[in-house]
Amino acid sequence: QKEVEQNSGPLSVPEGAIASLNCTYSDRVSQSFFWYRQYSGKSPELIMSIYSNGDKEDGRFTAQLNKASQYVSLLIRDSQPSDSATYLCAVKGRGSTLGRLYFGRGTQLTVWP
Amino acid sequence: NAGVTQTPKFQVLKTGQSMTLQCAQDMNHNSMYWYRQDPGMGLRLIYYSASEGTTDKGEVPNGYNVSRLNKREFSLRLESAAPSQTSVYFCASTGGRFNEQFFGPGTRLTVL
Numbered sequence: 001q002k003e004v005e006q007n008s009g010p011l012s013v014p015e016g017a018i019a020s021l022n023c024t025y026s027d028r029v030s031q032s033f034f035w036y037r038q039y040s041g042k043s044p045e046l047i048m049s050i051y052s053n054g055d056k057e058d059g060r061f062t063a064q065l066n067k068a069s070q071y072v073s074l075l076i077r078d079s080q081p082s083d084s085a086t087y088l089c090a091v092k093g094r095g096s097t098l099g100r101l102y103f104g105r106g107t108q109l110t111v112w113p
Numbered sequence: 114n115a116g117v118t119q120t121p122k123f124q125v126l127k128t129g130q131s132m133t134l135q136c137a138q139d140m141n142h143n144s145m146y147w148y149r150q151d152p153g154m155g156l157r158l159i160y161y162s163a164s165e166g167t168t169d170k171g172e173v174p175n176g177y178n179v180s181r182l183n184k185r186e187f188s189l190r191l192e193s194a195a196p197s198q199t200s201v202y203f204c205a206s207t208g209g210r211f212n213e214q215f216f217g218p219g220t221r222l223t224v225l
Contacts, residue, residue, distance in 0.1 A: 032211075032212070034214070042218070043216040044203070045216070046214070046215065049213060051211075088155075088156070090214075100144075100158070101214055104155065
């Protein structure tokens with residue numbers, strides 16, 4: 001059973017602050033990691049993917065991966081009210097050629113002005 | 114490109130009725146998926162299809178059937194709807210260089 005755990009939240013930060021979202025996974029051979037953003041009433045939207053240890057930056061978003069600790073995180077710098085959403089962590093195991101992902105239950109983020 | 118499309122957007126059924134949820138993608142992806150999402154439960158995989166002509170059960174397949182009609186289309190059928198199947202259903206497809214997964218807009222289903 002592949003498990004993906006996220007900090008339960010909800011997380012509330014003021015506008016302009018850094019929001020930190022965390023995720024741990026149980027399958028040690030996992031190779032691909034994804035962050036999705038889901039606005040209320042909408043479908044999940046892929047915002048970041050990361051495959052190697054270290055940091056990957058895309059605008060205000062930084063994904064961090066530590067395979068030894070089985071940990072992946074998402075940092076949102078200069079948080080905006082428009083970042084208020086639920087963030088889903090997803091993991092794909094090595095050897096899975098089907099693209100099947102295992103999702104965490106999500107962390108709800110609120111950015112207040 | 115429209116990406117992943119789903120029909121209908123909303124549906125209300127009575128217990129015992131049947132219906133088919135439609136999904137299509139225009140990204141030439143091989144793999145397609147059906148999920149349901151319930152409050153507090155996250156996304157749960159119902160069925161998936163690695164390629165045209167193949168389907169496999171996910172975590173919660175009971176009460177559902179699927180058909181991979183061709184490479185573009187993957188339908189989900191409820192033969193005899195139950196109130197426990199009230200949920201939001203998402204179709205997704207996976208492909209491209211990095212094997213990323215993209216979701217459709219969802220179908221909100223209520224079973225009375």
